[in-house]
Amino acid sequence: MAAFEATVLPHINAAYNLARWLTRNQQDAEDVVQESYLRALRAFDTFQAGRDGRAWLLAIVRNTCYTWLNKNRARDMYPLNAEDAQLTASTHLDPETQLMDKAAAERIRGAVADIGAEYREVLILREFEGLSYKEIAQIVGAPLGTVMSRLSRARKELQTRLCASAWQAKK
């Protein structure tokens, strides 16, 4: 139990961030993360000591997310709820920067959330978690070349969306 906690509990932010982007909803993400930790605990005897606990946990989170989305597919078809764009306030910044950052962050979150799921997940794993192509390939169960081309497409889509939303914001 101590080994399990030491291996996977430190990665709770990574787990939540991925679940949050894939489910696009706070409550669902929390449920998925809790379920993922229970699954991870049950599967912990298959974890090889010395391997990266984060990549291992993220693979479980991803699977749990998709099982969950399959069950609740109808709900996922609804447009994003307003809550999705809400931000957790960053308290250590001065109010003005905080306000500017908040608007920018909101715009960026909206753009990322709009990318197709298979592109979004590789982007999250690479840009937020800094995982290697090999690790990402193992998590999403796709060949390296596919990971690379999905990542490329994700970045291009995100660039287009950010350009469009910047133009909107200026209007």
Add this chain to the structure above:
Amino acid sequence: MRLGLAGKEMSCHQTRQWLDAYFDGELDLVRTLEFEEHLKDCGECRDARDGYDTLRQSLQTPGVYHKAPEALQQKIRTHLRHATAVHQMPSTFAASPAWRLLAAAASIAIVVIVTALSVEWARSHSSKEILAQQVVSSHIRSLLADHLTDVPSSDQHTVKPWFNGKLDFAPDVKDLAGEGFPLAGGRLDYLDHHRVAALVYKRRQHTINLFVWPTSGSDSRPETVALDGYNIVHWNRSGMTYWAVSDLNARELRIFADDLHP
């Protein structure tokens, strides 16, 4: 347009194809150098790279990453404790304070023993493990960037001289077509802080990368390891260290090593 190290021109089209791999540090050494050479001369490709920098910075804006709510971590801890208590111990034992004390003492003892053993194990194995990991990464990278060979040739008399002036040693290049491992070519790679020779062999549809560089270690028998679904055979011979890696099965890869240095 300029000539790259491999003697090929790198076009804007190719550069764009590799932009992601370059940006993510996943491109092999020779291609990376070619890529950077191209950027010096091409403003458009530089803009594309800068665009990626800007994109990465935007994603780092505070408030974009979704941090886990603090209550969630506490909730998960409680859940996990509950789940393990129910699963692992019959409740009468779990309730007894003496049993708990004993269990705590035993688990501390186990942790101490395991830690001592693993520190010892890590000391002797870590550098080789890290190298094996690098060997696998280089192998994957060579297949990923579609950059298996700088000198594509099945002729050992073409491949061997190609390394002249590119390395401070001369690797032994043997064609093993007769043994069913035809030579496909050679390329420069970078491993363990050295420029190394990478010789590429084929076995049916499988690719074998054989990395060679000088070592001060004495001759050793081939050792086989498996890592992330790849097989590796490693040995030293006459002042050179050899690492063969492939998705080929371990038995045939071992035969390859034995054919090379009977």
